[in-house]
Structure formats: structure tokens, C-alpha cells
Amino acid sequence: MVNTEATTRLRRLEPAAIGGIMSREVANFRTYWKGTTFSSILEPIVYLLAFGLGLSATLVDEVDGIPYIEFVGTGMVATAVIFSSALPAMFGTFVKHRFQNTYDAILAAPVDVEELVSAEMLWIGIRSGTYGCVPLLVTIGFGLDPAWGMLLVPLFCFVTALGFAGFGIAMAATVAKIDQFNYVTALFVTPLFLVAGTFFPIEGLPQGFQVAAQLNPLHQLVELVRGGAFGFEAIDLARFAFLVGFALLTWRIAVRRMHARLID
Amino acid sequence: MAAIELRGAVKRFGPITAVDGLDLEVPAGICLGLLGPNGAGKSTTMRLLTGQAIADAGELHVLGHELPGDAKAARAEMGVVPQLDNLDVDVTVEDNLAVFARLYRVPDVGAAVDRALDLARLRERRRDAVDELSGGMRRRLLLARGLVHDPKLILLDEPTVGLDPQIRTQLWSLIDDLRSRGKTILMSTHYIEEAERLADEVAVMNKGRVIARATPAELIAAHAGSHTAEVYGPPERLTEVKAIAEEQGLPVRPAGPAIAIVGSERAADGAVPGDAVIRAASLEDVFVLLTGVEAE
Numbered sequence: 001m002v003n004t005e006a007t008t009r010l011r012r013l014e015p016a017a018i019g020g021i022m023s024r025e026v027a028n029f030r031t032y033w034k035g036t037t038f039s040s041i042l043e044p045i046v047y048l049l050a051f052g053l054g055l056s057a058t059l060v061d062e063v064d065g066i067p068y069i070e071f072v073g074t075g076m077v078a079t080a081v082i083f084s085s086a087l088p089a090m091f092g093t094f095v096k097h098r099f100q101n102t103y104d105a106i107l108a109a110p111v112d113v114e115e116l117v118s119a120e121m122l123w124i125g126i127r128s129g130t131y132g133c134v135p136l137l138v139t140i141g142f143g144l145d146p147a148w149g150m151l152l153v154p155l156f157c158f159v160t161a162l163g164f165a166g167f168g169i170a171m172a173a174t175v176a177k178i179d180q181f182n183y184v185t186a187l188f189v190t191p192l193f194l195v196a197g198t199f200f201p202i203e204g205l206p207q208g209f210q211v212a213a214q215l216n217p218l219h220q221l222v223e224l225v226r227g228g229a230f231g232f233e234a235i236d237l238a239r240f241a242f243l244v245g246f247a248l249l250t251w252r253i254a255v256r257r258m259h260a261r262l263i264d
Numbered sequence: 265m266a267a268i269e270l271r272g273a274v275k276r277f278g279p280i281t282a283v284d285g286l287d288l289e290v291p292a293g294i295c296l297g298l299l300g301p302n303g304a305g306k307s308t309t310m311r312l313l314t315g316q317a318i319a320d321a322g323e324l325h326v327l328g329h330e331l332p333g334d335a336k337a338a339r340a341e342m343g344v345v346p347q348l349d350n351l352d353v354d355v356t357v358e359d360n361l362a363v364f365a366r367l368y369r370v371p372d373v374g375a376a377v378d379r380a381l382d383l384a385r386l387r388e389r390r391r392d393a394v395d396e397l398s399g400g401m402r403r404r405l406l407l408a409r410g411l412v413h414d415p416k417l418i419l420l421d422e423p424t425v426g427l428d429p430q431i432r433t434q435l436w437s438l439i440d441d442l443r444s445r446g447k448t449i450l451m452s453t454h455y456i457e458e459a460e461r462l463a464d465e466v467a468v469m470n471k472g473r474v475i476a477r478a479t480p481a482e483l484i485a486a487h488a489g490s491h492t493a494e495v496y497g498p499p500e501r502l503t504e505v506k507a508i509a510e511e512q513g514l515p516v517r518p519a520g521p522a523i524a525i526v527g528s529e530r531a532a533d534g535a536v537p538g539d540a541v542i543r544a545a546s547l548e549d550v551f552v553l554l555t556g557v558e559a560e
Contacts, residue, residue, distance in 0.1 A: 011336065020366035027359040028352060031393075101350035108314050108344035108410075109367035110336045264277070264308075264317035 013118060017111045021119035024106075029127070036131070040084070044076055044135035048142055051199060063201055066230065073139025075198030077157060077225045078218040081132040085124050085161035086189055089168025090181055093120065093258075097172065103262055113259045117169055121251060124165035129158030136225065149228035156228070159243045160221045166250025173257035197222045217246045265328055267292045267417050267448040268313065273322035275308050275472075282308040284472030286322070292416075295439075295449040297463030299456070299547075301557035305472040306452035307347065310421045313450070314339055327417055340368065343415035345407050347422040353395040357386055357405060360394060361412050368413035376412050383438070384408035400431035407438055418442060420451040424458060436461055456548045466547065470555045480547050487553060488545035489527030493536045496522045509535050517552040526553060 029036075052069030063071040096102040106116055133154055140146055171184050195202065195209060196218035202210050213219045220239040227236045268290035275283040283305045290296045298306050311317035313326055315335025324331040329338035352360055361377045370376040381387045384404040386397075394402060403424070410418065423439065424432040439462050442449060453459055459466045460480050467477040476483060495505050502523050506516045512535050515526045526549045528536050536542075552558055 016369050017367065020363060023366055024352065024355075024363040027355045027363060031354040100352075101346070101348050102352070104316070104346060104348070105350040105364075105409075106367065107316055108339065108346065109364060110340035110369070111367055112336055262316070264275075264311060 012112075013115060017109075017115040018119040018122065020109075021106060021111065021116060022123050025120075025123040040080065040131040040134045041138070044073070044080065044138045047076055047079075047135075048073055048138060052139075052142065066226075067143075069142055070139060070144045070229070071226075072199060073135055073142060073144060074226045074229050075196070075222050076135035076139075077132050077153065078160070078196050078221045079193060079198055080135050081128050081157050081161050081221060082164055082189065082193055082218055084131050085128040085164040086168040087185075089120070089124055089165040090171050090184065091178070093169045093172035094175070094178055094181075097261065098178075107262060113262055114255050116262075117166075117255045117258050118251070120169060121162050121165040121247075121254070124168075125158045125162040128161030128165070129154050132157035132161065136229075144229065147229055149232055151228075153225055153228050156221055156224045156240070156243070159240070159247055160217055163217055163243060163246035163250050166247060166254040169254040170250060170257045173254070173261040192216050192218050195219070217243055265292070266290060266325075267327055268450060269323070269325040270309075270312075271323040273309075273312060273324055274320045275305075275312060275317055276320050281472055283312065283319070286469075286473055288467065288474060290448060290450055292448050293446050294464040295443050295451060295462055297459035297466040298450060298452040298469055299454065299459045299463075299466050299551060300452075300469035301454055301555050304454075304469045304555075306454075306469055307421055308472075309469075310344075310419050310450075310452060313419060314342070314344060340413075341415055342417040342419060343410035343413065344419045345410040345421065345423055347425055349402055349406060351394045351402060351405060351409070354393055356391050356393055357381070357397070358390040360405065361409055364409050365412045370413050376414075379414075380408040380412045383411060399427065400434055403427060403431065403435060404438065407435065411442075415447075417448045417450070420449060422453055423451065424453075424455065432458075456546070456551055460547050468551060468554050470557075475554055476550070483550045484545050484547060488549040489529055490545055491527070491529045491542055492545045492549050493525040493528035493531070493540040493542050494519055494522045495525065495537055495540045505537060515553050517549065518558055519552075520558075524549060524552075 048069060052072045056068035060068045062068060103116065107113070136150060136153055171181070175181060195205070195213050196216055197213070202213040202219065205213070220242050224236055224239050227233060266289045268288065270286050270288040273283050273286040274281065286305070286309060298309065300306050308317060312319050312324060312331070315332045315338070318332050326338040327341050331338060358377050358381065361380045362373050365373040365376040381390055384407065386401060386405060389397065389401065394405065397405065407423070420439065424435050427435065436458070443462070451462060463480070465477060465479055466483060467474045469475070476487065478486065495502060506523055509516050509525045509531065512532055514528065514531055514535065517524050517526060525531065525536055526545060528542065
């Protein structure tokens with residue numbers, strides 16, 4: 001008889017299991033990638049036309065010496081990341097579990113919950129990390145000068161998206177009904193998105209909000225993206241470490257919550 | 265070594281005990297039908313065997329692996345065909361199979377997919393999306409997905425529930441083929457005909473336990489005798505006939521609009537009316553007598 005504990009420990013987070021689950025996501029993605037890509041390109045263009053050009057023509061010319069359209073364009077990377085990671089993780093996970101019974105099928109194979117959650121997070125992280133860069137590319141089209149630091153933006157987006165994917169999966173494993181996601185978006189997603197420094201600098205907010213914004217992963221991503229575009233600072237290492245920590249934390253919470261939900 | 269061994273398995277969901285001290289042994293190479301009414305604990309038993317439910321008590325071994333600790337290794341060697349259709353409907357037939365071939369670590373994914381397509385007789389539809397298939401094709405695909413890695417043990421959870429008779433017959437021929445290849449099959453069902461048709465042995469399950477187990481013929485001989493008399497008529501008459509039969513110790517069960525006097529060959533004169541329809545005793549008689557639930 002094989003030592004079961006050693007077998008289980010040796011086979012934790014198997015690449016084959018994770019790769020198999022991700023291949024399922026790729027197969028599904030092939031059926032809807034056109035719509036996703038279209039909206040990922042069009043939305044930042046619309047936002048930049050409205051906020052970037054519109055506001056800069058009438059109200060705001062520059063922020064901290066940065067043309068407003070470039071300020072918004074670099075900030076919108078965070079917007080793209082949270083909406084392409086947290087929301088798909090929440091709704092996608094819920095639908096796959098409750099309505100499609102997809103996870104029952106996957107867990108009948110030699111796959112455990114930790115591998116399942118890790119694969120889902122990785123897939124969302126890669127997709128969101130890719131699409132999150134589109135606003136930056138669009139902003140370059142609107143006149144932002146490319147910089148070598150921007151090559152790190154996909155990595156920043158990927159790590160942030162991992163964290164929000166874990167958050168979304170944990171929420172999906174927690175709510176009882178799909179309309180309860182309204183609480184999550186109202187209490188977490190919308191405030192995080194608005195108080196990230198995307199459309200206005202947080203320095204103008206009351207002190208309490210400024211402190212809270214430092215705990216906002218989206219704010220850290222915004223600052224990192226602007227660092228990549230306009231010059232990094234030493235503190236950016238700490239920002240990146242914060243995002244890595246956020247991803248690790250939500251990963252473990254998501255695994256625990258999904259295990260409780262999926263295994264009777 | 266038995267393919268499946270459960271000793272005293274218990275699983276509770278709050279105040280409900282779904283599996284209540286279940287003892288079940290499935291020798292290698294047979295098809296065991298787990299026959300029981302809805303709520304008997306069949307699906308919960310299946311989930312215990314895959315490690316998707318953790319028993320509150322008891323010992324569970326599948327293909328020599330102890331559950332739940334070694335459930336992942338056990339799952340690598342078994343195939344599961346679920347009750348509910350959980351195929352990826354927007355994805356093609358072959359992609360659905362390929363994903364699971366990878367999950368089961370099949371070395372040659374392409375060859376495994378081709379074999380599965382042949383098993384399901386869906387080779388011409390390999391590039392079609394699942395939502396373009398008929399219900400019967402989807403169920404064949406579900407079966408093929410559970411067999412893509414050529415497992416030693418196959419769990420079929422209500423394999424033909426909700427299907428029309430013609431499609432059900434198609435699935436039966438596929439399952440028969442698996443039996444002929446010496447696969448070990450545990451099949452849960454509440455269809456009597458399905459159990460009679462496909463199972464080498466039938467375990468009757470009710471309220472979380474196996475209450476009888478043998479070959480269909482042995483179950484009938486032990487619990488129902490050789491003949492059953494079906495009596496039709498108005499309720500008052502049926503009540504009277506039932507009382508007379510039960511006075512003689514003959515079990516009587518509901519049979520739709522009629523009553524069925526089981527073991528009618530033992531009836532004394534007058535217990536079985538002259539207009540009763542005499543037929544051979546069946547597994548359905550056994551099922552209803554043992555569970556108290558009318559079968560489908």
C-alpha cells in the first residue's frame with residue numbers, strides 16, 4: 001500500500017492538473033474572445049475621449065505635471081484589471097458551480113480544490129494581465145511617450161489580477177444567491193475602483209481616505225503603472241510586495257472557502 | 265482485492281443521515297446495481313467514493329486506496345458519469361474530451377479522444393459544439409468523457425434518468441459493452457428494468473443502507489416467490505382482497521390502479537380472485553416490498 005500522506009503531499013499543485021483546467025478555460029475563451037477583445041479596446045478609448053479629452057479641455061489640464069489624459073490613461077489600467085478579474089471570478093465561479101456543475105465534473109477527476117482554485121486564478125491573472133495593458137497602449141496612441149518601465153506593466157497587472165481573482169472566487173464561495181454580489185460590488189469593488197487615484201489624485205482626499213487608499217491594491221497598481229510610465233521610485237518595490245502579499249492572502253482564503261463549498 | 269469496500273459508512277447533512285452505516289463491497293469485474301428510491305443515499309454514496317463528500321464515520325477503500333486521504337489517486341483510476349449534464353456546451357465535442365484526457369494525465373490525448381469518440385459514436389460530430397447535439401448524443405458524450413482514460417472502475421450515477429426509452433436503450437448497449445470488457449461498474453439507478461437488464465448483482469438501498477443484495481433472480485426467489493397476482497377493481501374490493509391475502513401472510517403491494525399479491529403460488533383457496541392477472545414475480549415486486557416505494 002502506498003503511503004497516502006506522502007503521495008498526497010508529493011502530488012500537490014500538479015502542473016498537469018492546473019494545465020488541464022486552464023486548457024478548459026482556453027477552449028471556452030476561443031468561443032468569446034472576439035467580444036472580450038473588442039470591449040477591452042473600445043472602453044478605454046471611450047473613457048479617454050470622455051474623461052481625458054473632455055475634462056482636460058474644460059476643467060483639468062494637468063495633475064502633478066502630467067497631462068490629464070495621460071494621468072487618466074495610466075490610471076485606467078487598474079480599472080481594466082479589476083473589472084476583468086474580480087467580476088469574472090465572482091460571477092464565473094458562481095455560475096460554474098451552481099448552474100453548470102462544472103466543478104463537480106472537474107473534481108471527479110484527479111484534481112483537488114487547491115489545484116482548481118489555483119488554475120482559475122492563474123487563468124484570470126493571465127487574461128486580465130494581458131487585457132489590462134490595453135488602456136496603456138491606447139494612451140500611447142493618444143500621445144503618451146513609451147518608456148522601458150512599461151514592460152513591467154503586464155507583470156504588475158498579472159499579480160494584481162491574481163489577488164482580485166482570489167477575492168472574487170472567495171466571494172463566490174461565500175454568497176448564497178447571485179444577487180448578493182450586489183453587496184460585494186457596492187461595498188468593495190466600486191469604492192476600490194473610485195478611490196485608487198485613477199481619475200483624481202488621492203492627496204486631495206481627507207486624511208482617513210488617504211490612509212485607506214494605501215491599503216487599496218488598485219491604488220498600488222496605479223502608482224506602479226505611473227512609475228513604469230514616468231519613472232519608478234524606491235517605494236515601488238514595497239508596492240509590488242504588497243500586491244504579491246494580497247495575491248497570496250486571497251489565494252489561501254479562496255482555497256479554504258471553495259473547499260468548504262465544494263466538498264461535503 | 266475488492267474494487268470498492270465500505271464498512272459502516274455514515275454521512276450526515278445536518279439532521280439528515282443520508283448514509284447510515286453502509287456496508288458495501290464490489291468485487292472486481294462485476295456490474296453492481298445500486299437500486300433505491302429517490303433519497304435512499306445513492307448519490308451521496310457516489311460522492312463518498314470520489315472524495316467529494318467526506319464520511320463522518322466508517323472505512324472506505326476504492327481500488328486499494330483509502331478514502332478520503334488518497335481520494336485523488338483513487339479518482340485517477342476511476343471514471344465517473346454523473347447524473348446531471350455538466351458538459352461545456354459552447355465547446356466542441358472533441359475539446360470536451362481532450363480537457364478531461366489531460367485532467368486524467370492520459371499520455372496520448374489525441375488517441376484517447378479518438379477512442380472516446382468511437383465509443384460514443386460521435387466521430388462525425390467531433391467539431392460541433394455540445395449545444396448542437398441531441399439529448400442522447402450528449403449523454404453518450406458524458407459517458408465517453410468518464411471513460412476517456414480507460415479506467416478500471418466506473419461509477420454511473422443514474423445514467424439514463426430523464427431520457428426517453430429509445431435513448432435509454434442506446435445507453436444500455438454502451439454499458440453492456442463495458443461489462444463485456446470486464447470493467448467493474450457501480451451503477452446507481454431507480455429504474456427496475458435498468459438494474460435487471462445491466463446488473464450482475466443488485467443491492468437494494470433504502471434510508472442510507474443496503475437492505476438486500478443478490479442477483480436479480482435470487483432476490484426475486486427470496487423475497488417475492490415465483491408468481492404475483494394483480495387484482496383490479498374499485499377501492500372497496502381491493503381493500504377486501506388485500507385483507508384476505510394478508511390474513512394468509514401474503515405480502516400485498518400497490519401496483520398503480522391495482523394491488524399485487526406477491527408469492528401468490530402460496531395462496532390458499534379464495535385468497536386470489538378468479539379474475540386476477542397472474543404473472544411471474546419481478547424485481548419490481550421485491551423493490552416495492554422492501555422499500556415501500558412504487559417503482560418507475
